[in-house]
Amino acid sequence: MQRIEQAFEGTSEHELRIIRGSSGKHYAQIRNGAPFDIFLSADQLRPRRLVEEGVAKESGLATYAQGQLALWSRQNDLQLGREYLLNTDNYRVIAMANPRLAPYGQAAREVFSNLGLESLLSERLVMGENIAQAFQFAFSGNADLGLVAYSQALSPNLRGQGSVWLVPSELHQPIKQDMLILSDSTAALEFASFMQDDVVREILLSSGYLLPEIAP
Amino acid sequence: MLSQPDIAALLITLKLAATTTLILLLLGTPLAWWLATTRSKARSAIEAVIALPLVLPPTVLGFYLLLAFSPDGPIGATTAALGLPSMAFSFWGLVLGSAIYSLPFVVQPLQNSFAGLGRMPLEIAATLGAGPIDRFISVVLPLSKMGYLTAAVLGFAHTLGEFGVVLMIGGNIPGETQVLSIAIYDHVEALEYSQAHWLAAGLLLCSFLVLLIIYSANRRFHLMKTT
Numbered sequence: 138m139q140r141i142e143q144a145f146e147g148t149s150e151h152e153l154r155i156i157r158g159s160s161g162k163h164y165a166q167i168r169n170g171a172p173f174d175i176f177l178s179a180d181q182l183r184p185r186r187l188v189e190e191g192v193a194k195e196s197g198l199a200t201y202a203q204g205q206l207a208l209w210s211r212q213n214d215l216q217l218g219r220e221y222l223l224n225t226d227n228y229r230v231i232a233m234a235n236p237r238l239a240p241y242g243q244a245a246r247e248v249f250s251n252l253g254l255e256s257l258l259s260e261r262l263v264m265g266e267n268i269a270q271a272f273q274f275a276f277s278g279n280a281d282l283g284l285v286a287y288s289q290a291l292s293p294n295l296r297g298q299g300s301v302w303l304v305p306s307e308l309h310q311p312i313k314q315d316m317l318i319l320s321d322s323t324a325a326l327e328f329a330s331f332m333q334d335d336v337v338r339e340i341l342l343s344s345g346y347l348l349p350e351i352a353p
Numbered sequence: 354m355l356s357q358p359d360i361a362a363l364l365i366t367l368k369l370a371a372t373t374t375l376i377l378l379l380l381g382t383p384l385a386w387w388l389a390t391t392r393s394k395a396r397s398a399i400e401a402v403i404a405l406p407l408v409l410p411p412t413v414l415g416f417y418l419l420l421a422f423s424p425d426g427p428i429g430a431t432t433a434a435l436g437l438p439s440m441a442f443s444f445w446g447l448v449l450g451s452a453i454y455s456l457p458f459v460v461q462p463l464q465n466s467f468a469g470l471g472r473m474p475l476e477i478a479a480t481l482g483a484g485p486i487d488r489f490i491s492v493v494l495p496l497s498k499m500g501y502l503t504a505a506v507l508g509f510a511h512t513l514g515e516f517g518v519v520l521m522i523g524g525n526i527p528g529e530t531q532v533l534s535i536a537i538y539d540h541v542e543a544l545e546y547s548q549a550h551w552l553a554a555g556l557l558l559c560s561f562l563v564l565l566i567i568y569s570a571n572r573r574f575h576l577m578k579t580t
Contacts, residue, residue, distance in 0.1 A: 161544060162541075162542060165541060165544075183544075186544070230441075230442065232524075237539065237542075238539065238542045238543055262526075263441075263442045263525070263526060264525040265524075266520065266538070266539075266542070274419075277420055278423040278424050278425065278429075279422055279424075279439065279441035279442065280442075
């Protein structure tokens with residue numbers, strides 16, 4: 138998001154103010170009149186609910202990215218993969234995002250059930266309120282593994298620390314992320330079209346996301 | 354109305370608040386006594402440390418506890434060396450976090466209460482031949498009843514409302530670390546507003562009742578003193 142902000146402010150006369158928070162919280166705030174111009178959600182459910190509730194127009198809805206799931210450990214040089222995950226002696230605690238709240242958590246649960254691990258792991262799963270917290274649990278070492286966003290595992294802040302496995306996309310439903318235009322301001326429209334620009338696509342791809350239309 | 358996980362969250366919250374309060378009363382008594390009677394220069398520094406949780410955001414405490422619980426953190430390394438399970442994501446981890454978080458709410462009323470006694474009753478008891486433990490049990494405790502009530506209620510109530518620390522170190526495990534405030538937060542995040550209302554209104558009512566009890570007890574106590 139920072140890279141998108143820099144790119145946008147380099148080409149536009151408008152300035153971007155990013156308000157971070159979980160999609161559920163922003164949904165509640167927008168529904169109650171929060172003065173945001175654009176809502177970049179981590180899922181499709183919440184922007185679509187806002188359209189259904191008449192808070193915003195359907196024409197302002199677009200899928201901007203598709204997230205990918207990764208298995209991450211802060212230990213270097215682990216051979217993470219399907220085998221590693223299936224051998225439950227390899228680890229004790231796994232962190233994931235809460236599936237009720239976060240699309241990445243939902244996807245993580247699908248991975249566990251597709252691998253037949255759901256009942257085995259129920260005692261050892263810890264849940265973050267969102268994917269950022271799930272990553273923090275794994276990053277601090279309190280959880281041995283984390284099913285996190287691939288974009289987090291690629292974060293430059295890590296400087297390549299840790300081991301990562303990109304979870305094959307057939308193990309879970311696609312994590313499509315929608316944005317929703319909330320105001321008629323020119324700045325909102327300009328940013329919405331900028332999100333479809335090649336510059337942004339490049340940033341999304343290199344940050345661990347797939348593009349909505351070329352995604353499988 | 355209340356679902357199974359909500360009831361579990363309620364029970365965990367009550368268990369956490371009761372355990373924390375009990376531990377804090379036991380540990381807080383000698384600490385508050387020392388603070389109320391000492392002339393040591395370290396007193397101000399210790400008082401400042403105890404009051405820190407009043408000032409710091411709970412997330413600061415939660416963040417440092419999470420780091421301390423990690424395998425190379427001081428607490429995590431100790432529990433591992435002793436062959437104990439990790440404190441992170443466990444009920445006892447929450448107890449430790451809550452005890453630190455609610456410490457000033459228990460120690461300060463006790464300290465005020467002890468300091469208010471003055472030296473006189475104890476000196477009289479000593480001249481009558483009472484030993485230190487006897488003096489404490491038969492003189493200090495009865496005279497500090499109100500201080501203990503305030504300390505227990507505030508410690509309990511403050512732990513009930515705890516959110517930031519649990520959020521950071523709990524891991525949201527139903528029946529183990531998922532407390533009421535987290536369950537409410539989850540309902541709101543999941544757009545389940547009616548369940549959130551049930552729990553939130555329940556907690557509001559509970560907190561009000563707890564505070565009402567302490568304020569009316571306080572008032573009765575003052576009336577008793579003046580008559």
